[in-house]
Amino acid sequence: MTTLRIAGGAVYDPANGIEGDARDICIADGRVVADVPAGTPTLDARGMVVMPGGVDIHSHVAGSSVNLARRLLPEDHGRDPVPAPDLVDDSLARRSGSGGVVPSTFTTGYRYAGLGYTTVFDAAVAPVMARLAHAELEDTPIVDAGFFVLLGNDEYLLRQIAQGERSRARDYVAWVLGAAGGYAAKIVNPGGVELWKRGVRDRTGLDTPVGSPRVTPRAILETIVKAAEVLRLPHPAHIHCNGLGIPGNVQTTLDSMRAVSGRRAHFTHLQFHSYADSGDGGWRSGAREVIDYLNTHAEISGDVGQVMFEPAVTLTADSPVEYLLYKSSGRKWVNVDIELETGCGVVPYEYRDTAAVAALQWAIGLELFLLSRDPWRLVLSTDHPNGGSFMSYPELIRLLMDRSYRDDRLKRVNQKLLAGSALLDGIAREYSLSEIAIVTRAGPARLLGLTGKGHLGIGADADVTVYARDEDVSRMFATPRYVVKGGVLVVEEGQIRRAPAGRRLQVQPGYDERVVPNLREFFEQYSSVSFENYGR
Numbered sequence: 159m160t161t162l163r164i165a166g167g168a169v170y171d172p173a174n175g176i177e178g179d180a181r182d183i184c185i186a187d188g189r190v191v192a193d194v195p196a197g198t199p200t201l202d203a204r205g206m207v208v209m210p211g212g213v214d215i216h217s218h219v220a221g222s223s224v225n226l227a228r229r230l231l232p233e234d235h236g237r238d239p240v241p242a243p244d245l246v247d248d249s250l251a252r253r254s255g256s257g258g259v260v261p262s263t264f265t266t267g268y269r270y271a272g273l274g275y276t277t278v279f280d281a282a283v284a285p286v287m288a289r290l291a292h293a294e295l296e297d298t299p300i301v302d303a304g305f306f307v308l309l310g311n312d313e314y315l316l317r318q319i320a321q322g323e324r325s326r327a328r329d330y331v332a333w334v335l336g337a338a339g340g341y342a343a344k345i346v347n348p349g350g351v352e353l354w355k356r357g358v359r360d361r362t363g364l365d366t367p368v369g370s371p372r373v374t375p376r377a378i379l380e381t382i383v384k385a386a387e388v389l390r391l392p393h394p395a396h397i398h399c400n401g402l403g404i405p406g407n408v409q410t411t412l413d414s415m416r417a418v419s420g421r422r423a424h425f426t427h428l429q430f431h432s433y434a435d436s437g438d439g440g441w442r443s444g445a446r447e448v449i450d451y452l453n454t455h456a457e458i459s460g461d462v463g464q465v466m467f468e469p470a471v472t473l474t475a476d477s478p479v480e481y482l483l484y485k486s487s488g489r490k491w492v493n494v495d496i497e498l499e500t501g502c503g504v505v506p507y508e509y510r511d512t513a514a515v516a517a518l519q520w521a522i523g524l525e526l527f528l529l530s531r532d533p534w535r536l537v538l539s540t541d542h543p544n545g546g547s548f549m550s551y552p553e554l555i556r557l558l559m560d561r562s563y564r565d566d567r568l569k570r571v572n573q574k575l576l577a578g579s580a581l582l583d584g585i586a587r588e589y590s591l592s593e594i595a596i597v598t599r600a601g602p603a604r605l606l607g608l609t610g611k612g613h614l615g616i617g618a619d620a621d622v623t624v625y626a627r628d629e630d631v632s633r634m635f636a637t638p639r640y641v642v643k644g645g646v647l648v649v650e651e652g653q654i655r656r657a658p659a660g661r662r663l664q665v666q667p668g669y670d671e672r673v674v675p676n677l678r679e680f681f682e683q684y685s686s687v688s689f690e691n692y693g694r
């Protein structure tokens with residue numbers, strides 16, 4: 159379908175200042191256009207809500223850790239077999255698969271599209287595993303997708319910092335993003351994963367030396383954040399701070415934000431980094447301190463990493479976290495970092511509302527959302543599947559939009575650690591449809607520097623979601639009536655009907671060629687992968 163008119167819906171397009179006005183959205187050749195000829199096929203959207211396609215800034219859908227999780231959880235797949243969709247166009251591949259918390263590739267594409275999401279980023283791919291991640295994304299239909307490349311625990315970069323070679327470090331960041339076909343630089347527990355691999359079991363602070371006294375988490379953050387800025391990457395450094403999941407980590411989170419003060423930086427799954435220490439090593443909410451900092455520093459952005467009460471799978475490059483989680487939960491565990499420039503661990507998990515820590519985590523995520531003053535800079539995520547599946551976004555949206563539902567839910571969770579939580583004071587705020595459109599599409603698109611996504615202005619990618627209004631907003635957001643991706647009507651009457659391939663989103667920054675012979679020498683001396691075989 160090359161031309162289409164979506165007629166008369168209430169359009170929520172916050173990037174263009176449109177808040178529920180009844181309008182037509184016209185589409186030709188995959189883009190939004192000013193008008194289409196009379197007689198063009200028309201979707202009657204009167205009485206419905208029209209938004210740009212959803213943009214997920216932080217998810218885990220491709221790469222070695224996701225595949226390990228799939229292999230670790232056959233029982234999860236067995237519970238949720240997914241038949242191939244009934245497509246109207248059978249020239250395109252269609253596949254059955256499995257769902258659960260970590261769906262198979264095809265099911266991932268179908269389910270994101272079925273939820274009205276048309277763009278997804280995988281937040282953590284080790285450069286050496288980039289080929290695998292690309293192969294998986296090629297196998298994930300409909301959504302446009304890219305990934306962030308893991309840096310900050312890799313030998314080559316740490317050596318450059320130790321030698322004071324900051325500009326070579328920058329050239330390396332540019333080279334490795336291009337070689338891996340990545341979109342942005344991701345930092346996970348800077349230096350802490352490398353120390354853990356060397357046998358250190360203590361917590362890594364911002365100034366803990368990593369081998370050389372010149373190499374500290376602070377120096378790693380500064381180097382990569384500045385590199386992303388100088389290279390003019392569309393998305394700034396995407397940072398998972400040290401100390402994830404540990405009581406008292408709020409101090410490390412704030413120190414990390416201050417360390418890069420004045421520069422653009424994105425701090426991810428902030429919920430997992432907003433735990434204060436109750437004084438006796440116990441937990442309490444540190445959400446207010448984190449959100450106060452974010453609210454008053456326009457250069458910083460974040461996503462929440464909301465925890466939902468449901469089965470989850472923690473999968474991360476932060477091996478020390480997975481080690482602690484395995485020790486405390488006794489669940490099955492896999493940890494693989496052989497030849498990775500980072501770590502990689504997986505532990506299945508379940509957040510229960512009867513558990514004190516899970517209830518606190520849930521409350522902290524909601525505090526961050528509800529105390530945030532700028533929805534453009536604090537956007538929605540569950541860190542799928544770490545805090546819960548992306549399939550729980552509609553339920554999360556209801557918690558944000560419906561105070562009585564939220565207050566009711568709050569009464570039924572374990573209260574033990576909630577003292578001091580702003581949620582207990584009764585936060586009246588309810589997100590509007592416009593604010594939901596910001597935190598799920600316009601905001602992430604802007605933070606990612608995706609000029610064609612997250613809005614419906616002339617020239618935008620024709621990614622559009624049409625929802626039938628429903629008193630229960632979780633039902634409304636779970637089952638869009640129509641989804642258009644790149645001008646193709648992929649969901650009709652709530653069913654996947656077409657499944658075109660998505661596009662890859664990647665960058666190719668320039669760099670000083672003199673880094674190449676130095677890298678080649680490093681590979682020859684230390685790597686089991688040849689330099690020629692490393693990039694794509």
Ligand SMILES: [Zn+2]
Pocket residue numbers: 216217218281282427541544
């Ligand atoms: Zn993540």
